[in-house]
Amino acid sequence: MDGGAFRIGAVARRTGVAVTTLRAWETRYGLLTPQRTEGGHRLYGEDDVDRVLAVLRLTAQGWAVSAAARAVLDGQEPDRLRLVPGPGAPPDAAATTDVAAGPGGGPSAAAEAGPTTGAGRVRADLAAAIAAYDGDAATGALDAALARLGVPRTLEDVVLPVLRDLGEGWREDPGLIAAEHFATNVLRPRLHRLLAGAHRAAAPTCLAAAPEGEDHELGVLAAAAVAADTGFRVTYLGSRTPRAALERSAATLRPDVVLVGAVGVDPARGFCADPPDLGAAALVVGGPGFAALDADALPAGARRAGDLAALSRELGAALGADGVTG
Numbered sequence: 001m002d003g004g005a006f007r008i009g010a011v012a013r014r015t016g017v018a019v020t021t022l023r024a025w026e027t028r029y030g031l032l033t034p035q036r037t038e039g040g041h042r043l044y045g046e047d048d049v050d051r052v053l054a055v056l057r058l059t060a061q062g063w064a065v066s067a068a069a070r071a072v073l074d075g076q077e078p079d080r081l082r083l084v085p086g087p088g089a090p091p092d093a094a095a096t097t098d099v100a101a102g103p104g105g106g107p108s109a110a111a112e113a114g115p116t117t118g119a120g121r122v123r124a125d126l127a128a129a130i131a132a133y134d135g136d137a138a139t140g141a142l143d144a145a146l147a148r149l150g151v152p153r154t155l156e157d158v159v160l161p162v163l164r165d166l167g168e169g170w171r172e173d174p175g176l177i178a179a180e181h182f183a184t185n186v187l188r189p190r191l192h193r194l195l196a197g198a199h200r201a202a203a204p205t206c207l208a209a210a211p212e213g214e215d216h217e218l219g220v221l222a223a224a225a226v227a228a229d230t231g232f233r234v235t236y237l238g239s240r241t242p243r244a245a246l247e248r249s250a251a252t253l254r255p256d257v258v259l260v261g262a263v264g265v266d267p268a269r270g271f272c273a274d275p276p277d278l279g280a281a282a283l284v285v286g287g288p289g290f291a292a293l294d295a296d297a298l299p300a301g302a303r304r305a306g307d308l309a310a311l312s313r314e315l316g317a318a319l320g321a322d323g324v325t326g
Contacts (some may be wrong), residue, residue, distance in 0.1 A: 006044045008034075012165060015052045016124045021050070027151050029069035031055065032101050032294045097216040109217030119149060119157035127162050130183045138186045151194060151229035155222040156308040159187060167225070169186060183220060194225035195234045206315070207255040207281070209237035209246055213267035219287050220261030223311055227259060247276040257282045257315055259305075273300035284314060 011032075012019045026032040031051050034042035051225035052070050058068035122145040129137035145154040166180040208224035210217050228234045235253055237245065250258060258281045262268040268289030275283075285298065286305035298304060305314045 002200040005046070006043055006049070008042060008044065011044050011049055013127075015047055015056065016127060017052055018165045020165070024053070025052070025069065029066065030073065031069050050323055058214055066273070096235070104243075119145075119153065122148065122154075123158045124163060126158060127165070130162065130166070130179055130186070133179070133182055135182075135186045136182070139190055142187065142190055146194075146225065152226050152309045152312065155225060156203045159222060160308070163210065164185075164267070179234075187218065188221065191221045191225050192236070196238055197226045203231055203233045204256040205253065206232040206234045206257045206259055207237070207246075207249055207253055208234055208259040208261075209241035209249075210265045211260055211262055212241040212272040213242055213270060214262045214264055214289070215239055216222060217262055218262040222262055222308060223259055223305070226311045227257070227306050227315055230315055232257070232315065243271075243274065243276045247278070250276070250278045254279060255281050257284055259315075260285050260290075263287055265292045268293060269297070272297050272299055275302075284311075286311070 006014075008019055008022055009322070011017075011022060015022075017025075022032060026034070032044060032048045034044050034048070037043060054072045055068045056099055125141040126138060126145070129141050142154070142159070145158045149157070163180070163183060166183060166317075169270065199317055206227045207223070208220055208227065210220045220239075224234050224236050235255070237249060242294065246258070246260075256276050260271060262271065262284065262285075265281065266289075268285070268287070271285075272290075272293060283299060283302040284305050285302050288306060290298070295304070301316055305311050
């Protein structure tokens with residue numbers, strides 16, 4: 001291979017493929033062949049980038065990822081593989097491929113099956129806008145996704161994967177920290193606007209917050225937006241909400257549901273160790289922090305939410321369990 005020059009985050013930015021997916025392609029197919037620095041860091045070269053792009057072009061034509069990877073590694077000639085789009089094909093055909101990682105870290109079923117023109121394309125658009133520090137393009141991509149995919153799917157399949165990739169990428173490439181901060185500051189106002197939809201007077205109510213010690217708020221903000229889209233009137237308190245503040249808000253607002261999300265395990269564990277008194281409200285917790293805890297560590301009666309696409313069902317179940325018809 002040529003001399004290694006890039007961390008995996010840089011390869012992800014150049015190809016539009018998620019860091020987790022690149023790692024899966026390296027492990028599963030041997031598609032990437034990094035060199036190691038003396039400190040043990042992987043460094044990738046131009047040939048790694050070229051192989052990833054070749055796989056993307058093939059999957060855009062309907063190839064399964066596994067078959068495309070084998071063909072590229074076998075060294076078949078580009079014209080034989082028809083890597084150059086034929087007449088009438090869009091020049092950015094590869095960008096339409098959904099290359100999201102599946103639950104186990106490998107390519108998703110959609111990626112293995114071939115191209116899509118839904119979440120994968122708008123996710124690539126959003127990632128590219130953030131990489132270019134183009135706020136107008138980022139909000140435009142988000143608005144387009146909301147119009148095409150709806151709130152839960154946009155947040156689950158577009159926004160959160162982009163943020164996860166940035167969070168994982170900056171560990172390999174510290175320069176991505178700035179992009180992560182930029183993304184947060186651009187996306188936060190748009191997600192807040194999703195909370196302000198019109199609701200009927202008798203709509204069920206939801207109080208949403210991240211617990212003490214939790215600095216990351218976009219996950220719980222996204223969950224609050226799904227609750228609003230489901231029909232709840234949402235009061236959002238933000239990150240690092242003290243226990244006393246959550247109790248007082250619950251006592252004042254008397255919400256039907258309290259939604260608490262945490263990325264970190266320590267904030268989630270601290271919340272569970274001394275849970276606030278939320279009155280009659282149903283408690284729904286979510287995020288990686290709470291997902292890492294055993295079920296018996298959660299506060300009594302708490303429901304643990306799954307992904308955002310399932311959250312509206314979980315909120316409905318929480319209401320039903322308490323006899324609230326909303």
